[in-house]
Amino acid sequence: xTRASDRRCDAHRRGTIVIVVAGLVAxxxxxxxxxxxxxxASAEDMQHALRVGQAKIMLVxxxxxxxxxxxxxxxxxxxxxxxxxFGWIDVREGATGPKPVADHAVGxxxxxxxxxxxxxxxxxxxxxxxxxxxxxxxxxYNPIRTPFxxxxxxxxxxxxxRALLTRPDPLPVVDxxxxxxxxxxxxxxxxxxxxxxxxxxxxRSWFRIYRQAPARFVVTCxxxxxxxxxxxxxxxxxxxxxxxxxxxAVFRSLFGQECRLWYLIEWTGSVALPDMHILDNDxxxxxxxFQWGCTNSSQKLGVGWDRTHGHGRNxxxxxxxxxxxxxxxxxW
Numbered sequence: 001x002t003r004a005s006d007r008r009c010d011a012h013r014r015g016t017i018v019i020v021v022a023g024l025v026a027x028x029x030x031x032x033x034x035x036x037x038x039x040x041a042s043a044e045d046m047q048h049a050l051r052v053g054q055a056k057i058m059l060v061x062x063x064x065x066x067x068x069x070x071x072x073x074x075x076x077x078x079x080x081x082x083x084x085x086f087g088w089i090d091v092r093e094g095a096t097g098p099k100p101v102a103d104h105a106v107g108x109x110x111x112x113x114x115x116x117x118x119x120x121x122x123x124x125x126x127x128x129x130x131x132x133x134x135x136x137x138x139x140x141y142n143p144i145r146t147p148f149x150x151x152x153x154x155x156x157x158x159x160x161x162r163a164l165l166t167r168p169d170p171l172p173v174v175d176x177x178x179x180x181x182x183x184x185x186x187x188x189x190x191x192x193x194x195x196x197x198x199x200x201x202x203x204r205s206w207f208r209i210y211r212q213a214p215a216r217f218v219v220t221c222x223x224x225x226x227x228x229x230x231x232x233x234x235x236x237x238x239x240x241x242x243x244x245x246x247x248x249a250v251f252r253s254l255f256g257q258e259c260r261l262w263y264l265i266e267w268t269g270s271v272a273l274p275d276m277h278i279l280d281n282d283x284x285x286x287x288x289x290f291q292w293g294c295t296n297s298s299q300k301l302g303v304g305w306d307r308t309h310g311h312g313r314n315x316x317x318x319x320x321x322x323x324x325x326x327x328x329x330x331x332w
Contacts (some may be wrong), residue, residue, distance in 0.1 A: 054258070059261070085100045128198070130173055133193070133274060136170060203254075226255050232252070264323040271317060
C-alpha cells in the first residue's frame with residue numbers, strides 16, 4: 001500500500017520533469033529562432049553584397065559606353081555617309097565634340113549637340129531575346145579530326161589532323177538554309193535581331209551618365225528595378241508611369257530596395273600602343289608569350305620593352321581616372 005508521502009514525492013518528481021522538459025523545449029525554440037534570424041540576416045547581407053557587385057559591374061559598362069560613344073553610335077541610317085566622330089574633345093583640334101567628319105570641318109569650333117553638356121543618358125540593362133547579327137555559340141564548326149573526335153579519323157585518313165574548312169564558320173542564329181540551299185531571305189531578321197528583353201534579365205541593374213564637362217561624366221550605377229529614374233517626378237515627366245503600374249508606391253518600394261553608387265570619370269583621347277606591355281622581352285630567359293604587364297607602367301624588369309602578339313586595339317580613347325563619390329551629387 002502506497003503511503004501519502006510517497007504519492008506526494010511522485011507528484012513532485014513528475015512536476016520537476018515537466019518543468020525541465022518545458023525549459024529544454026524553450027531553450028531549443030530560442031536557439032532555433034536565433035538560428036533562423038541569423039540565416040535571414042545572412043541572406044539579407046548577401047543580397048546587399050549582390051546588389052553592390054551588380055552596381056560595380058555597371059561602372060564597367062558605363063565606362064565602355066563613354067569610350068565607344070566618343071566615336072561610334074552616331075550614324076544616321078537615312079544618309080549614305082557613315083558618321084564616325086573624333087572624341088568628346090575632338091582629337092583633331094581640341095574642340096568640344098563629338099563631331100563627325102560629314103558635319104564639321106576642322107576649325108569649325110565646338111559642338112555638343114549630340115550629347116549636350118548638362119544632360120544625361122539613362123541605360124537600363126537587360127539581355128535581348130536575340131541581339132542584332134547574332135551568331136551561334138558553336139565552339140568548333142570544323143574540329144580537327146583525330147581518333148577521339150566524332151566522326152573519328154585515324155592516321156591513314158586524309159582528313160586526319162587537318163584544319164579543313166568544310167562548314168561555314170560562324171553560322172547565324174537565324175536560319176539561313178544551311179546545310180541545304182543557303183538563302184538571304186532572313187537577312188533583315190538577322191540584322192535587326194529580336195530586341196525584346198528576356199523577362200528573367202529585367203529589373204536587375206542599370207547605369208546613368210550625366211555629362212558634366214566636355215570629357216567629364218558623373219556615372220550613377222544602380223542594382224534594382226527603378227530603371228535609373230531619379231524620382232517619381234522624373235517618371236511622370238517622361239510619361240513612363242506604366243512601367244511601375246501607374247503607382248508611386250511601387251516606385252518608392254523599388255527605390256528603397258535599390259543600391260546606387262556614384263562615380264566621377266574623365267575621358268581622354270590618348271591610347272596606348274596596340275602591342276604595349278604584354279609580351280615581355282625584358283627577361284633574360286626565353287620570351288614569355290603569356291605574361292601581361294600593366295599598361296603604361298613605370299616599373300620595368302629590365303631595359304627592353306613589353307610587347308604583345310594580341311594587338312589589343314583601343315579605338316575609343318581611355319578613361320583617365322575614376323573617382324568614387326561618397327555622397328549623392330547634386331546633378332546626375
